[in-house]
Amino acid sequence: MVIEKSPKYHVVLSRPFDLEQFAQNAQEGKCPRHTMWTLAEKLGATIHEPGQYPISVADRLLSKVIGGSQPEHLAMARALSEQVDENDIIFSIGEDSGFAIATVCGAKVNRPKMAVFVHNADRPRSRVALKLFNLGNSIDLFMTNTKVKADFLQNYLGLPSERVYLVTEQTDSQFFTPGPASADKKRPIIGSGGLEQRDYCSLAEATQDLDLDVKICAVSPNAKALGDTFPEVMPKNMSRAFYDWTDLRQLYRDSDIVVISLKPHNYQAGFTTLFEAMSCRRPVIMTRTPGLAEELAEAGIITGVQAKDPQGMRQAILDLLNNPEKAQAQAQRGYELVQKQYNSEQYVDGIAQQLMSLEQEKQLILAY
CATH class of the missing domain: 3.40.50.2000 (Glycogen Phosphorylase B;)
Incomplete structure (x- = not known):
């Protein structure tokens, strides 16, 4: 008998960033809402950021091979790998953190499901990392924001279209709104x-x-x-x-x-x-x-x-x-x-649905 656990979601940042304070400022109308805070709230996800973990010699060496990853990303990946198993779903908002986590966690027998937002993989070090560490198999879902990038990932890694999600652009249409020009405006x-x-x-x-x-x-x-x-x-x-x-x-x-x-x-x-x-x-x-x-x-x-x-x-x-x-x-x-197509609500909903689909895939596998 298999006892099914609820998935534990993780949102992994690429650099240290106080999302909670940013969210407070957004609530006060000082800035737009941050989509990753909204996503984490929607999924009940834990937020992780680099810079909080001791860096080893191995982290420094491996970061020279994994395109875009810094030693602090590898240190975070090692710490995270000790906390997660097959009941976890990890979403990295950039390949710098995502490739590091996929390299470390991909070696686990009970590895978590992993999704990575890829900004620029078509460069030499990223190409090497993708093939050298077999990231096409470790990463369950690639996300990117242009068709050119999506086509590259599919062709270079031989991925089916359902494993590459084309994310729409977005802005916070509740913050960026029409309004009057400044009273002291003198010319165009x-x-x-x-x-x-x-x-x-x-x-x-x-x-x-x-x-x-x-x-x-x-x-x-x-x-x-x-x-x-x-x-x-x-x-x-x-x-x-x-x-x-x-x-x-x-x-x-x-x-x-x-x-x-x-x-x-x-x-x-x-x-x-x-x-x-x-x-x-x-x-x-x-x-x-x-x-x-x-x-x-x-x-x-x-x-x-x-x-x-x-x-x-x-x-x-x-x-x-x-x-x-x-x-x-x-x-x-x-x-x-x-208003119709490129607002942050639709952006967050789209990513959330893709991450939740990874849990549904796991349930189908267990059913068989």
Whole structure:
């Protein structure tokens, strides 16, 4: 006779982060809700984070082989492996923690079910780790956010489609909401934000002699890391600064247009900014990239421009500024899309259902 236990869920973070305090701030309206806190509450999951466990020499050595994993991820994986068995379901929000846990826990006879959100596995060290440690068999469910990444995982590991879940993008539509512009706004504002794959040089060239302000939410402690992201000399009408969550929301509300200027790449950078802006009902101009950005541009939900094309970007900006009804209609289409399809509630529900399906698979196996 098999006595069935209720599954024990675990949500594993990639870095130390005070989710509880973040949730408190969200409740007070200071920031958006964190999807991983919401997911953990929904599943009754235990939250784990690296940085709390002693690091061994083996952790340091193994981290050099497992792509993206740091010694603290291996130390956490070892500690977690002593706590879990076949009644546990572990969800890692990144391959840095997920590959480490799958490597350590995958060797257990009574191993837990494991799911990993993969952000970028198509790089040399990650490719090696996936094959060297047989992670295609240890990890029961891969999650990722673009079809390009999903196709890579299926083809490289020979996985059936049901073992790769394509997660939709999301934003907290209860925090990022439409609202009035600031009373002291003097002229049109182009808003933007983020650093990943950004090309603010093209945006600067497109707008430097226009009668408007370009305001960018982007900071980095490492000036060298900015590389060719920003022009060496910023135009007088362009500024970048740190914005807290409520100030960022107000920046979107103040913006006549949100422009997401990207370098050429084959994955989906810029989508956090995109969905936050659309949730605030702002028209968006975005560099075309394969996948969703191209689809949204073709559907008229955003205005798409080619990479490294300042003149095309300038024309798109002037077109929306000079045609406010067109800009408003585009913004409305984007807003309705977020409300219908890209909100955080649907995002959390989708992941939760996938994790619960792992428990259902185990029950089917036991039934036989």
